[in-house]
Amino acid sequence: MPNFEPKIVAFVCNWCTYAGADLTGTSRIKYASNIRIIRFPCTGRIDFMLLLQSFALGADGIIVSGCHPNDCHYTSGNFHARRRWMVFRSLLDFMGVDINRIVFSWVSAAEGAKWAQVVNNTVEQVKKLGPYENYKKLGQSFF
Amino acid sequence: MARIGVFICHCGENIGGTVDCAKVAQSCSQLPGVVHSVDYKYMCSDPGQNMIKEAIKEKKLTGVVVAACSPRMHEPTFRRATAEAGLNPFLCEMANLREHCSWVHPKEEATTQKAIDIVRTLVEKLKRNEAIFPIKVPVTKTALVIGGGVAGIQAALDIANGGHKVIMIEREPSIGGHMAQLSETFPTLDCSQCILTPRMVEVAQHSNITLYTYAELEGLEGFIGNFKVKIRKKAKSIDEKLCTGCGxxxxxxxxxxxxxxxxxxxxxxxxxxxxxxxxxxxxxxxxxxxxxxxxxxxxxxxxxxCPTKAIRYEQTDEIIEVEIGAIVLATGFDIKRTDFFPEYGYNKYKDVIDGLQFERLASASGPTLGAIKRPSDGTTPKTVVFVACAGSRDPAKGIEYCSKICCMYTAKHAMLYKHKVHEGTPYVFYMDIRAGGKMYEEFVRRAIEEDGVKYVRGRVSRIYERNGKYIVVGADTLLGAKPLEIEADMVVLATAGIANDGAEELAQKVHVSYDPYHFFAEAHPKLRPVETNTAGIFLAGACQAPKDIPDTVAQASGAASKVQNLFSNDELTREPLIAFVNRMLPPYYSTCVGCFLCQTVCPYNAIEKEEIKTRDGKLIKTIAKINPGLCQGCGTCVALCRSKSIDIYGYTNKQVYAEVAALLSD
Structure with missing residues (x-):
């Protein structure tokens, strides 16, 4: 698949990663345009059903990113997100979902360059994996 | 039926130079529900905002998507414009075409396509927005000032003089901070203590200020206008009421x-x-x-x-709980010590000192009563080398920023030295002289021209001892990088200004963000320099970044004015983007089953139990209820709720699922 341009959805928190991505812009650091960002108040708000729906509707990769541990604007939302991910990850793996397509990261409001790197790495990684047709086919039946 | 207006901003060339805005507007006009779609050079300008207001009225819009910069920048602007046109402000959404699109991608078809995708996503979200109304909460009109340096003193006095109560805590036994340590201040050379100590006394005697020294912040709960703080008063081992301070x-x-x-x-x-x-x-x-x-x-x-029997060995730390409405962080800075510089003789040479040590040597109340003497043998140094940028602007040392105050205080040090030791020779090694400030450049000129301070442009590579002298090895880069060795009797390093010890821990306690160097982060680098991202917490002084006394005092007054601004209202208005538990008609009342797992994850204890009863008082069911005063809107409970009974305004399940669907629908 030489010209495959993956669709990546990013679920980010408002206070750290969204602001970090703003800083990437303010610093004029370029990154792959495959990414579409959805803003949440906190990673703690991110329901993992959203990830499954994204795959079902044709996303090839997903980024979930929020504040570093201890830096959460709401004290502990990112810890809940991390804990949820730890549990959900093995469940997804067990069910046969390709967990290499989900990237969980911490990007602070000061890490504009890191955000560009996370996006570019994810795009590269998903390009190697190719389009995620399996789940899309499966998902069409229930979404 | 939704009647949505889409407004695409060019932001001059910022968006328009990369994204084909006309095409975005054209494409968005085809979206279901969109009845009006235009592009304009500057949406945030007055004519731009008027376009939005007029369109809302003329086209009877039910919602507005402004595709421009980051919502973190101009969401309040456009929501205000929307409200002025008579539409609920929360029926306005912003699509981030600048920071997340035009600034980070090249000028090509894919970038314009991404812009269209972003707008389409927000249009779908907006269709599911509801009119919501601000929440009013009462304000406790007492401020907490953390840190008793010049920043804290200025902020506390300003707030107290405005007629509000202030609680000041300082972790050291005395207030005064670094400014109390300074000998004289640039560019006026007036004595630091002479201008500071009267203000310290004013703080202690002010009827509106309660001062706790030797005290630290233990914990913080609540939110703007309604914080509850715990203060740890460390055991001083004396009874302050009995002690007369006889010494x-x-x-x-x-x-x-x-x-x-x-x-x-x-x-x-x-x-x-x-x-x-x-x-x-x-x-x-x-x-x-x-x-x-x-x-x-x-x-x-x-x-x-002790003549008054005031000593208390058995005293223990005391925790005081107080209710306050706003916080000013004024915890100041510290400097890197000389042990950061092994190449300059760490732990070997007593006469290689840092800037604060020189301040104490030059201070009339210092250990030498103001005489410049070598710490090693007490002799007067004949040649002193001042090294600017010791650690600052040095990526190899991990400190890339300019510490801002060193150029000026080094000039001051060299001048003070020359004033006290007339026959002495001061040298200054510098990278650049950054003397931006009123009378600053003139001050440095005076040091060079009137006091004969020898400025050498170059850096010092190493310092070693030879025959009782310190050999400072450097280069004069203005004379063709000529190697240079100066035999000095004393060396003063203008070491980098750094965040104070414990700054990171404090930031985590009060939930404010900080930069990679642990300086507290302001809400906006230009437009909100004294606010933090946490409402009700303000910054003053060098805890935000290294700064000199005039800047510190100005920022402290700025923070104080923000606090008074907050205290000028009896009630304050909060954004209503908070969680809620669904309610429905009998016999269901709510899908909430009362498991209260949400209670365990809520960081704000905002979830209460609500009993639903029949008219004659019989309990039907117990469900969760969100206290709108306490909820901060993180949404952790929303994602956790098993029966999907909790939702959050601004990010409802309907909205976010619609966003995902819209985003992937092309």
């Missing part, structure tokens, strides 16, 4: 050789001590780590000698 105990304490923190280790103090003679409050504390009684179990000399 007899400090003269008789057998421990006399403890390096004084205030004198930067150049002088010593006893174990029961007042940090410096002008301290406020002027009452001693016992340093338990060094006290003979606390380390060896016997001594009690101070207890025997």
């Amino acid at each position: 007899l105990c400090t003269t008789k304490c057998p421990q006399k050789k403890i390096p004084s923190e205030f004198e930067q280790g150049l002088g010593s103090r006893p174990a029961i001590y007042v940090p410096f003679p002008q301290a406020v409050p002027n009452k001693p504390v016992i340093d338990r780590k060094n006290c003979t009684y606390f380390t060896q179990g016997k001594c009690k000399v101070c207890e025997k000698i």
Whole structure:
């Protein structure tokens, strides 16, 4: 698949990663345009059903990113997100979902360059994996 | 039926130069529900905002998507415009085409396509927005000022003079901070203590200020206008009410050789001590780590000698709980010590000192009473080398920023030295002289032209000892990088200004963000320089970034004015983007089953139990209820709720699922 341009959805928190991505812009650091960002108040708000729906509707990769541990604007939302991910990850793996397509990261409001790197790495990684047709086919039946 | 207006901003060339805005507007006009779609050069300008307002009225819009910069920048602007046109402000959404699109991608078809995708996503979200209304909460009109340096003092006095109560906490035994340590201040060369100590006394005597020294913040709960803080008053081991501050105990304490923190280790103090003679409050504390009684179990000399019987060895730390409405963080900065510079003779040379140590040497109340003497042998140095940018602007040392104050204080040091030692020769090694400020450049000129300070543009590579002299090896880059060796008697390093010890921990306690160097982060670098991202918490002074006294005082007054601004209302309005539990008609009442798992994850204790009863008082079911005063809108409970009974305004399940679907629908 030489010209495959993956669709990546990013679920980010408002206070750290969204602001970090703003800083990437303010610093004029370029990154792959495959990414579409959805803003949440906190990673703690991110329901993992959203990830499954994204795959079902044709996303090839997903980024979930929020504040570093201890830096959460709401004290502990990112810890809940991390804990949820730890549990959900093995469940997804067990069910046969390709967990290499989900990237969980911490990007602070000061890490504009890191955000560009996370996006570019994810795009590269998903390009190697190719389009995620399996789940899309499966998902069409229930979404 | 939704009637949505889409407004695409060019932001001059910022978006328009990369994204084909006309095409985005054209494409968005085809979206279901969109009845109006235009592009314009500057949406945030007055004519731009008027376009939006007129369109809302003329086209009877039910919602507005402004595709421009980050919502973190202009969401309030456009929501205000929307409200002015008579539409609920929460029916306005922003699509981030600048920071997340035009600034980070090249000018090509894919970038314009991404812009269209972003707008389409927000249009779908907006269709599911509801009109919501701000929440009003009462304000506790007491401020907490953390840190008693010049920033904290200025902020506290400003707020107190405005007629509001202030609680100030300072972790050291006295207020005054670094400014109390300084000898004289640039560019006026007036004595630092002469201008500071009257203000310290004013703080202690002000009827609106409660001062707790030797105290630290233990914990913080609540939200803007309604914080609850716990303050740890560390045990001073004296009864402050009985102590008269006569100081007899400090003269008789057998421990006399403890390096004084205030004198930067150049002088010593006893174990029961007042940090410096002008301290406020002027009452001693016992340093338990060094006290003979606390380390060896016997001594009690101070207890025997105290005329008012004020010594309390059994005293323990005390936790005080207070309710406050706003916080000013004024915890200041610190400097890197000379041990950061092995190449400059770390731990070997007593005469290689840092800037604060030089301040103490030059201070009339310092260990040498203002005479410039070498710490090693007490002789007067004939040649002194001042090294600017020791650590600052040095990526190899991990400190890339400019510490801002060093150019000026180095010029001041060299000048003070020359004024005190007329026959001496001061050298300054510098990278650039950054003397931006009123009368600053003139001050540096004076040092060079009138006082004959020898400025050498170049960096010092190493310092070593030879025949009792310190050989400073550097280069004069203005003379063709000629290697240069200066035989100095003393070297003063203008070491980098860094965040204060414990800044990171404090930031986490009060939930404010900080930069990679642990300086507290302001809400916006240009437009909101004294606010933090946490509402009700403000910044003053060098805890935000290194800055000099005039800048610190200005920022402290700015923070104080923000606090008074907040206190000028009896109620304050909060964004209503909070969680709620669904309610429905009988016999269901709510899908909530009352498992209360949400209670366990809520960081704000905002989830309460609500009993639903029949008219005659019979309990039907117990469900969760969100306290709108406490909820901050993180949404952790929303994602956790098993029965999907909790949702959050602004990010409802309907909205976010619609966003995902819209985003992937092309």
